[in-house]
Each structure stands twice: as structure tokens, then as C-alpha cells.
Amino acid sequence: MTETIEHTRKRLHMRSMRRGIKEMDLILSGFAAEELTAMTADELALYDALLSENDHDLYGWVGGQFAVPDIYADLIARIAAGAHGVTRPA
Template sequence: MTETREAMIKRMRMRSMRRGIKEMDLILSAFSNGHLAEMSDDGLALYDALLAENDHDIYGWIGGQFVVPDRYAILIDKIAQGANGVTRPA
């Protein structure tokens, strides 16, 4: 059975808010609530793949401490734009 777009977005919103690191909960919840509905199917698939990555790695990518893998560069940049004050002082 194929997951509907609506079910996929709902699942990814839940995964975005239950990360294990509070900062990631805040960052990814805000991003998912503001952007998932407008994303293309390919964009949703990429975000789903990002959610499978380690929280510490994602947090380091967003905060600029680690080099972002090429496949996530544009997505991480978009997420980081809304993360001011969470990954670094505003």
C-alpha cells in the first residue's frame, strides 16, 4: 500500500517534533509546519531521508559546525534560515 501525500506529511511532522534533542524538535517542527505542505514530492523524499540522519549531525550542519553533504545543502540552508536563536544567538 502506498502512503498518501497527506499521511507522509503527517508522519514527517511527527518525526520532526520527536527527535530526542530538544533543539532539533524546535528547529524541525517549525520547518515542517511551515514548509512541508508546499514541497514537491522530491523535496518531501529528501526531507524524509534527512529525518533518518543522526540528530547531532543535522544540528552541526544547521549550525555550521560540520560540512553539509551535497545532497542536503539546499535543504539545510533553508532550515537554517529559520533556526536563528536556536543554533546560535540571534
């Protein structure tokens, strides 16, 4: 059975809110609330793949501590743009 795009958005929003570390809950739930409704099916698929990554890696990518894999570079840049004050002081 194929998932509708609306169901995908709801599922990804829930996965964004329930992470392994609180900082990623805050960062990704804020991003999801603002961005998921405008994302295309391909962007949602990439975000879904990103959510399968380890939270400590995600936090390091968003905070600039680790090199970001090329496939996620643009998406991480978008997420990091709204993460000030959560990954580093505002």
C-alpha cells in the first residue's frame, strides 16, 4: 500500500518530534512545523532518509562540528538556519 503525501508529512513530523536527544527534538520539530507542508515528494524522501541517521551525527552536522555528507548538505543548511540558540548561543 502506498502512503499518501499527507500521511508522509504527518509521519515525518512525528518522527521529528520524537528523537533520541532533546536538542534534536527541538531543532527538527521546529523545522518540520515550518517546512514539511511545502516540501515536494523527493524532498520528503530525503528528509525521511535523514531522520534515519544517528542523532549525534545529525546534531554535529547541524552545529557544524562534523562534515555533512554531500547528499544532505542543502537540507542540513536549511535546518541549521533555524537552529540558532539550540546548537550554539544566539
